[in-house]
Amino acid sequence: MTTKTREASVRTEADTATRERILLEASRLFRHHGYAATTLREVADAAGIKAGSIYYHFESKEQILGEVLDKGIQAVADAVRQRVESLPKDATARMKVAAAIEGHLWGLLHHGDFTSANIRIYGQIPLAAKNRHRKVRREYADYWDALLDEATRRGELRRDIGATVARLFVIGALNWTVEWYNPQKGSFDDFVKQITTIVFDGTFVRE
Amino acid sequence: MTTKTREASVRTEADTATRERILLEASRLFRHHGYAATTLREVADAAGIKAGSIYYHFESKEQILGEVLDKGIQAVADAVRQRVESLPKDATARMKVAAAIEGHLWGLLHHGDFTSANIRIYGQIPLAAKNRHRKVRREYADYWDALLDEATRRGELRRDIGATVARLFVIGALNWTVEWYNPQKGSFDDFVKQITTIVFDGTFVRE
DNA sequence: TAGCATGTCAAACATACGTTAGTTAGCCTT
DNA sequence: AAGGCTAACTAACGTATGTTTGACATGCTA
Numbered sequence: 001m002t003t004k005t006r007e008a009s010v011r012t013e014a015d016t017a018t019r020e021r022i023l024l025e026a027s028r029l030f031r032h033h034g035y036a037a038t039t040l041r042e043v044a045d046a047a048g049i050k051a052g053s054i055y056y057h058f059e060s061k062e063q064i065l066g067e068v069l070d071k072g073i074q075a076v077a078d079a080v081r082q083r084v085e086s087l088p089k090d091a092t093a094r095m096k097v098a099a100a101i102e103g104h105l106w107g108l109l110h111h112g113d114f115t116s117a118n119i120r121i122y123g124q125i126p127l128a129a130k131n132r133h134r135k136v137r138r139e140y141a142d143y144w145d146a147l148l149d150e151a152t153r154r155g156e157l158r159r160d161i162g163a164t165v166a167r168l169f170v171i172g173a174l175n176w177t178v179e180w181y182n183p184q185k186g187s188f189d190d191f192v193k194q195i196t197t198i199v200f201d202g203t204f205v206r207e
Numbered sequence: 208m209t210t211k212t213r214e215a216s217v218r219t220e221a222d223t224a225t226r227e228r229i230l231l232e233a234s235r236l237f238r239h240h241g242y243a244a245t246t247l248r249e250v251a252d253a254a255g256i257k258a259g260s261i262y263y264h265f266e267s268k269e270q271i272l273g274e275v276l277d278k279g280i281q282a283v284a285d286a287v288r289q290r291v292e293s294l295p296k297d298a299t300a301r302m303k304v305a306a307a308i309e310g311h312l313w314g315l316l317h318h319g320d321f322t323s324a325n326i327r328i329y330g331q332i333p334l335a336a337k338n339r340h341r342k343v344r345r346e347y348a349d350y351w352d353a354l355l356d357e358a359t360r361r362g363e364l365r366r367d368i369g370a371t372v373a374r375l376f377v378i379g380a381l382n383w384t385v386e387w388y389n390p391q392k393g394s395f396d397d398f399v400k401q402i403t404t405i406v407f408d409g410t411f412v413r414e
Numbered sequence: 415t416a417g418c419a420t421g422t423c424a425a426a427c428a429t430a431c432g433t434t435a436g437t438t439a440g441c442c443t444t
Numbered sequence: 445a446a447g448g449c450t451a452a453c454t455a456a457c458g459t460a461t462g463t464t465t466g467a468c469a470t471g472c473t474a
Contacts, residue, residue, distance in 0.1 A: 050424075
C-alpha cells in the first residue's frame with residue numbers, strides 16, 4: 001500500500017489551486033447528480049483539466065468524496081463554535097442555542113455545495129467512506145447535545161419533548177433549509193430570525 | 208415510439224406480484240445507494256429474478272424510478288387528505304394542521320423506502336424524470352399552502368413568520384424524520400405528539 | 415546551460431453497465 | 445393433443461467508467 005501521488009510535504013500554488021478547484025466542482029456535481037452519477041471526466045471538464053490529471057492530486061474518486069464530506073461538516077462546525085464561544089460566559093442557554101442556529105445556517109448556506117452534498121449523499125456512499133466520515137459527524141452531534149443538555153438542566157427546554165427528538169428534529173430542519181433557501185427573497189438576517197422564532201416558539205399563536 | 212412491453216390491459220397475479228416486488232426492492236436500493244449506483248442486476252437479484260426479465264415488466268430503469276417516486280408522494284398525500292377530510296367541518300386550522308402532520312408522518316414512516324427514496328434522490332435524478340414528477344409534488348405542496356393560508360386568515364398562525372418559510376421549514380423537518388425515526392424508541396403516537404408540539408409551540412419554555 | 419521536478423496530457427485497460435434478442439418451460443384454451 | 449400465451453432465462457452488444465502508464469512541456473536550480 002504505497003502512496004502513488006507525490007508526498008504531501010511541499011505544495012506549490014498551482015498545485016493547491018487546481019486541487020481546490022477539483023474539490024469545488026466535485027462538490028457541486030455530487031450535490032446535483034449524486035456521487036455515483038458523477039464521473040471524473042465531468043469533474044475534470046468543470047475544473048478545466050483532463051480526467052487523468054486528477055490522479056496527480058488525488059489517489060481515487062473516493063478520496064475526493066472524503067474531502068468533500070469533511071469540508072461540509074467543518075464549514076458548519078467552525079461557524080457554530082466561533083459564534084457560541086464569542087458569547088459572554090453568563091449567556092442563557094437560549095442565547096447559546098440562538099448563536100448556534102445562526103452559525104449553523106451561516107456555514108450551511110455559505111458553503112452550499114459542500115454542505116448540501118454532504119447531507120444529500122451521506123446516506124448513499126460506499127460503506128468504507130461512511131465509516132471514515134462517521135467520527136466527524138458524531139463530534140458535531142455531541143456539541144449540540146451538550147448545548148441542549150445545558151438548556152434542559154437550566155429548565156429552559158420544554159419538558160414534554162425529549163432532548164434527542166428535539167436535536168434530531170431541529171438539526172434536520174435546519175439542514176434541509178439549504179435545499180430551498182433563496183437569498184433573493186429577503187435578507188439572511190431576517191431569515192435567521194424567522195427560523196429561530198419557529199424553533200424556539202413554534203409556528204402558531206399561543207392558544 | 209412503440210410500447211416494447213405488452214399492453215397494460217390484462218395483468219395476471221404473477222405479473223403484478225413480481226412487478227410490485229421489483230418496485231419494492233428498487234425503492235429500497237435507491238434509498239440506500241442512490242439511483243445511479245443501483246444496478247438492475249442488484250434489483251433483479253433482490254427480486255429473485257434475472258436482470259433481463261425486468262424488461263418484461265418495465266420499459267427502462269427510468270420508468271422504475273418514475274413509479275417509485277410517484278408511490279412515495281402518493282402514500283403521504285393520501286394519508287394526509289384522508290385524515291384532514293375526516294375532521295368535523297368546524298375544525299380549527301390548528302386541528303387541521305395537526306391532522307395533516309399526523310397523516311404526513313404516518314404515510315412517510317409506513318412507506319419508508321418509497322418516501323425516503325423520493326426525498327433523498329429527487330435532487331439527483333435525470334432531468335427528464337424530474338420534469339415528469341414535478342406536477343405531483345406541486346399538487347401536494349399546494350394542499351399544504353391552502354391549509355396554512357387558512358390558518359393565516361383565521362389569525363392562528365404567527366404573523367412574524369412568512370407562510371412560505373413556515374411551510375418549507377415544517378415540511379422539510381417532517382420529511383427528514385424518516386432518516387432518524389426509530390420505532391423501537393417509544394410509540395408512534397407519542398412521537399407524533401412531540402413533533403406536533405414542537406411545530407406548534409416550539410422547543411423552549413416561553414419566557 | 416544542463417538537469418530535474420512539476421503538472422498536465424493522450425491513450426489505453428479491464429470492468430461493469432443498461433439494454434436487446436432469441437429461447438424455453440409451464441399453463442390455459444380449444 | 446395442439447397451439448399459443450406468459451413469464452422467465454441465457455447470452456451477447458455497445459458504451460462508459462475509474463484508473464494506469466508513459467510521454468511532454470514548463471520553469472526552477474545548480
